[in-house]
Amino acid sequence: MSRLSATAILFLALAWLAPPAMAQDVHLGVKSCGSSGCHGQVASSTTNVLLNEYVTWQKYDSHATAYKVLLEPRSQRIAANLGLPNAHEAKICLDCHADNVPEEKRGPQFVLADGVGCEACHGAGSAPWMGLHIGGSPHDQNVQNGLIPLEDPIVRAGICLDCHLGDEDQFATHRIMGAGHPRISFEMDSFTDFQPAHFLVDDDYRKRKRVVDGVRTWAIGQALMVERRMELLADSKFATDGLFPELAFFDCHACHQPMSSSLPTDGGEFPTAWNPRPGTGLGPGVAKFNDSNMLMLEIALDMAAPDLADRMAQHILDIHKASQTSREAMNAAARATKETARQAVEILATKEIDAAAMRKAMETLIEKGSQGYFADYETAEQATMAIGAIIEAMRVAGFVDTAGYEKLSAGMEPVYAAVANDERYVVSRFIGAVQGLAASL
Ligand code: HEC
Ligand code: HEC
Ligand code: HEC
Ligand code: HEC
Structure with a gap:
């Protein structure tokens, strides 16, 4: 616990130990965490926690401006396109762009204008943990008293995914995208x-806390994204839109590409941008379900x-087949996949993941990338973030030395460049970049 000044402790203790009768789950606001005596110090402190969290959040974290973005002309345009009076008062926008508690x-x-503040992630400040943590209580005790244990990747994903993928109450539908909202992607x-x-x-x-390495965080994040996607796909009010399934579940670029490509294509002689992706069973001319998290989960599971x-690989085939069969088939495939994803979470949370397993996952990603397995943008983007996460985790764990790490980082630069702009993604360029990375292994 941080060393606060004696007066600050006295003041805060009095304020917290004898709170006025207050309803449960009240969010006290960013100001109540970010004062200069608490998490609002300018420089990082030598105490257990940095104490400059507020400054980092306010200066560098786009969650601090998530509400303000709703006042900008582009948000007003999105709102107008959707027939909403404005964006900054629309529940659908506020649910993800602010800590929109009742x-x-x-x-x-x-x-509200503070956007996605501390309590949107860490939990309501009216809970007993607030007073306790000011008094220096240990982390376990704070968690028992309502602090959300975000160090646990399962818990963290539950919080992030509500806004970065959606839940049964809030979802960025294709209609919202069509109105001008940017595409949403996530890797925890x-x-x-x-x-x-x-x-x-x-x-x-x-x-103080259990530390989970980046590879496990990546893997568990993928499993929970698959589970969440399947829940939304099978059972939620967002699954269909009239005659069509909800298009936000599909690969955006399956539809959004020019009919005859002016971009260089593989070989350059054939004018469409379509490329088969091994493992999907799909031919040209169909809207492809966005299976990028399923494919990443398949690779992650191979470690553990x-x-x-193997079962996840089969689910990928099944879901694509079901998407071309019927709504009932799709629901059944989604439920089966969800079940496997649930089991995956448990295994990935407990099984040992050593240096050899991490390296194998990285090599699989690089090998598949070199062979054109990530033909569509969404899988290439996820694969890039996955390789980046694994390299970083290997550095932290000491599984790669400084020279090796620098070589890999340099090798990653063209890979990042190849996925920097989804509208300009060309699979041959991505393959070339990953082959270059393979050479630096
Ligand atoms: C399911 C949650 C969700 C909903 C609903 C949602 N958004 Fe977003 N929005 C996001 C996320 C997440 C991002 C950041 C995407 C990224 O960069 O990965 C974002 C980004 C944006 C951006 C771009 C911000 C930037 O810094 O470039 C705008 C503008 C925006 N949203 C406006 C809106 C408006 C207007 C609405 C209501 C019609 C809305 N959003 C509804 C989650 C949501
Ligand atoms: C978008 C979600 C999010 C927001 C918003 C957020 N945090 Fe965090 N915070 C995290 C995550 C994730 C961690 C790392 C896991 C952990 O240690 O709990 C963390 C960790 C912390 C820690 C623990 C540091 C340690 O060494 O144990 C403190 C203190 C903290 N945040 C304070 C704040 C404050 C103050 C704000 C608001 C100004 C804030 N956070 C806003 C997600 C968030
Ligand atoms: C209450 C909704 C909400 C929660 C919870 C949330 N986010 Fe966000 N996040 C957003 C919105 C909205 C944006 C876009 C803000 C903008 O650009 O103005 C965003 C932006 C981001 C960005 C910047 C993305 C970019 O392309 O620049 C990162 C990184 C991010 N969030 C990570 C996380 C993580 C990690 C968690 C969980 C610990 C999390 N978020 C939880 C709503 C949320
Ligand atoms: C099955 C095909 C299909 C898929 C998949 C699809 N879209 Fe669309 N999209 C359309 C159609 C049809 C329109 C409406 C075009 C029109 O209004 O003329 C559209 C319109 C849009 C527009 C407005 C474009 C404009 O110029 O008016 C945006 C932006 C958009 N989609 C984004 C996305 C994103 C992001 C995804 C992935 C999450 C996605 N789309 C997935 C078919 C699709």
């Missing part, structure tokens, strides 16, 4: 880094449970 759960200092380990992290995994962190990896 009115009666907002404390006196709560400000990379996105924890990109946010950027306002925590430091050092010796005292390791003493090869029989389940």
Whole structure:
């Protein structure tokens, strides 16, 4: 626990130990965490936690501007296209772009315009953990008293995916995309880094919390994304839209590409951009379900449970076949896949993942990438984030030396460049970049 000034402790302890009668789950607002005596210090502190989390969030974290984005002309345009009076008061936008708890759960200092604030991820500040943690209680006790244990990748994914994939109440449908919303993609380990992290995994962190490596975080994130996608696909009100299935579940670029490509294509002599993707069983001219998380999960499972990896490969074939058969077939395939994803979460959370397993997953990704398995943009993007996550995890674990790490990082640059813009993705360029990376192994 941080060393606060004596007056700050007294003040806060009085405020927290004898709170006025307050409803449960009240969100107190970013200000209540971010004062200069608490998490709002300018420089990082030498105490257990950095204490400059508020400054990092406010300056560098796009969650701090998630609400303000709704006031911009592009959001107004999206809202107008959807027939909404505006974006900053529309529940559908606020549910993901702010900590949109109901009115009666907002404390006196709560400000909706603060966007995705501390409590959207860490949990309501009115819960007993708040007073306890100011008093220096251990992490376990805080968690028992309502602090969300975000160090646990299963818990973390549950929070991130509500907004970065959707849940039964909030979902960025193709209609919202069609109105101008950007495509949404997510990979938990990379996105924890990109946010950027306002925590430091050092010796005292390791003493206080269970540390989960980046590969496991990636793998569990994939399993939970598959599970969530299947839930939404099979049972939710978002599964269909009139005559069509909800198009946001499908590979955007299966439909959104020019009919005759002006971009260079493989070999350059044939004018369509379509490429077969091995393992899907699909031919040209069909809308392809976005199976990128399923494919990543198959590769992740190969590290820990090869029989389940085989089953996931079969689910990929089944779901594509079902998507061309009937709604009932699709629901059945989604439920079966969800069941395997659930089992995958348990195995990936517990099975040992050693240096050899990590290296094997990386080599599989690189090999498949070199062979054109990631023909569509969504799988190439996921594969790139996965390779990046594995390289980083191997560095942290000491499984690769500095020279090896630098070589791999340099090899990754053309790979990142090949997926930097989804509208300009060309599979041959991606394959070339991954082959270059393979050479640096
Ligand atoms: C399911 C959650 C969800 C819903 C619903 C949603 N958004 Fe978003 N929105 C996101 C996420 C996540 C991103 C960031 C995407 C990324 O970069 O990975 C985003 C990005 C954006 C951006 C681009 C921001 C930037 O910094 O470039 C705009 C503009 C936007 N949303 C507006 C809206 C509007 C307007 C609505 C309501 C009609 C809305 N969103 C509904 C989750 C959502
Ligand atoms: C988008 C989600 C998100 C938001 C918003 C967020 N955090 Fe975090 N925070 C995390 C994650 C993930 C971790 C790392 C896991 C952990 O240690 O709990 C973390 C860790 C922390 C830690 C623990 C550091 C340690 O060494 O144990 C503190 C303290 C913290 N955040 C404070 C804040 C404050 C203050 C705010 C608001 C200004 C905030 N967070 C906003 C996700 C978030
Ligand atoms: C309440 C909804 C919500 C939650 C919960 C949430 N996010 Fe976000 N996140 C957003 C929105 C909305 C944006 C886009 C903000 C913008 O661009 O203005 C975003 C943006 C991001 C970005 C920047 C993406 C980019 O392309 O620049 C990262 C990284 C990110 N979130 C990571 C996470 C992680 C990791 C978690 C879980 C620990 C998480 N988020 C939880 C809503 C959420
Ligand atoms: C099955 C085919 C299909 C898939 C898959 C698909 N779309 Fe669309 N998209 C369409 C159609 C049809 C329209 C409407 C075009 C029109 O209004 O003329 C459209 C319109 C759009 C528009 C508006 C374009 C414009 O210029 O008006 C955007 C943006 C968009 N889609 C984004 C996406 C994203 C992001 C995804 C993936 C999550 C996606 N689409 C998946 C068929 C598809």
